[in-house]
Amino acid sequence: MFKILNQVKFSNSKFLIRQRLQSILVSEYKYEFQNYQQEPEIKQIFEKYQYTINDDNNSHKIQLYRDFNNYEVIIEFQATAPEPSEQEQIEEKEDLDPDELHYDSKQDNVTKKRQLEEAENKIDVPKYSVDFQVYILSKQGEAISFECNSMNQTLNISRMQPIYDFNSFRNQSRVTKLLYDYSGPEVNLLEDRLRLSIYEYLSTYDINNELISAIEALSMDKEQRLYMDFLKKLENFISI
Numbered sequence: 001m002f003k004i005l006n007q008v009k010f011s012n013s014k015f016l017i018r019q020r021l022q023s024i025l026v027s028e029y030k031y032e033f034q035n036y037q038q039e040p041e042i043k044q045i046f047e048k049y050q051y052t053i054n055d056d057n058n059s060h061k062i063q064l065y066r067d068f069n070n071y072e073v074i075i076e077f078q079a080t081a082p083e084p085s086e087q088e089q090i091e092e093k094e095d096l097d098p099d100e101l102h103y104d105s106k107q108d109n110v111t112k113k114r115q116l117e118e119a120e121n122k123i124d125v126p127k128y129s130v131d132f133q134v135y136i137l138s139k140q141g142e143a144i145s146f147e148c149n150s151m152n153q154t155l156n157i158s159r160m161q162p163i164y165d166f167n168s169f170r171n172q173s174r175v176t177k178l179l180y181d182y183s184g185p186e187v188n189l190l191e192d193r194l195r196l197s198i199y200e201y202l203s204t205y206d207i208n209n210e211l212i213s214a215i216e217a218l219s220m221d222k223e224q225r226l227y228m229d230f231l232k233k234l235e236n237f238i239s240i
Contacts, residue, residue, distance in 0.1 A: 018238055025235040032228050038221050045214035049206050051075075055222065057229075062222055064215075070139060073205050077132035077215060079222035128152050128216045134207060141166050146202060147183075153213045157187045160198060 046053055046064065054063040064075040134146040143163040149156045161183050163169045169181075187198055 022235060022238045025231055025238065029228060029231040029235060032224070032231065036224060036228065039217055042214050042217045042221065045210060046218075049211055053218075055218075057225075060222070060226060062218060068205055071205075072135075072137040074135040074137060075132055075215065076135075077130055077219055079226050080130050080216075080219040081223045082128050082220055128220065130216050130219045132215060134202065134205075135163075135166070136205060137166055143169075145169075148207075150212045150216055153209045153216065155199070155202075155207065155209070155212055157198060157202065159183050159185070159187060 043053075049066065051064040051066045054065065060079045062077055062079075064073075066073045129149065129151045131147075131149050134148055135143050136146075137143040143166045145161045145163055147158040147160070149158060161181065172181075187195055190198070
């Protein structure tokens with residue numbers, strides 16, 4: 001008898017937990033969906049620079065293509081979430097239970113006060129950072145690869161590498177590339193004239209701050225769309 005009652009209680013508890021999770025997922029999806037809107041400037045910038053966007057809904061990756069005189073420019077990146085601002089991190093810390101953190105409350109109050117004073121004295125800008133790859137591809141199948149990173153619309157080139165068979169290079173795994181290909185030195189450690197010339201060369205293909213701002217925006221927009229899709233799929237599964 002007790003065994004049957006325990007089974008009933010467990011079944012009811014399981015149902016309530018699932019129901020609560022489903023309710024939260026529905027609410028979260030509704031909120032995200034109602035507040036989502038892709039900035040029209042994103043596509044306008046890519047159209048300005050004549051890029052074709054390959055954005056597959058079933059993939060976290062995005063590719064941009066453009067013909068540039070006798071070359072093809074290919075830019076690849078993936079969905080990226082913005083890093084939380086320092087103020088958001090402070091607010092998150094304030095929401096935590098002091099008993100769970102095991103610190104001295106007096107010392108923590110001093111730390112909080114100092115952090116809040118620092119936040120008030122400066123403009124708190126979220127950090128938008130995206131890793132992306134730029135390929136300058138010739139008609140003969142040779143290319144130069146630029147391993148890049150952006151931080152709030154500022155370009156940083158990590159490495160550049162000549163590629164003599166682009167199709168073969170693209171089919172190699174990352175491990176194979178690391179084992180057999182020389183990816184070159186870090187660009188920012190090169191002699192100043194050479195380093196600046198590399199940045200100038202890439203800028204001749206219109207890899208500039210405006211384009212980078214669109215890449216950052218599209219990368220975060222992709223992350224938002226994937227998150228909404230994640231919520232919907234999870235809710236659909238839980239509701240079965």
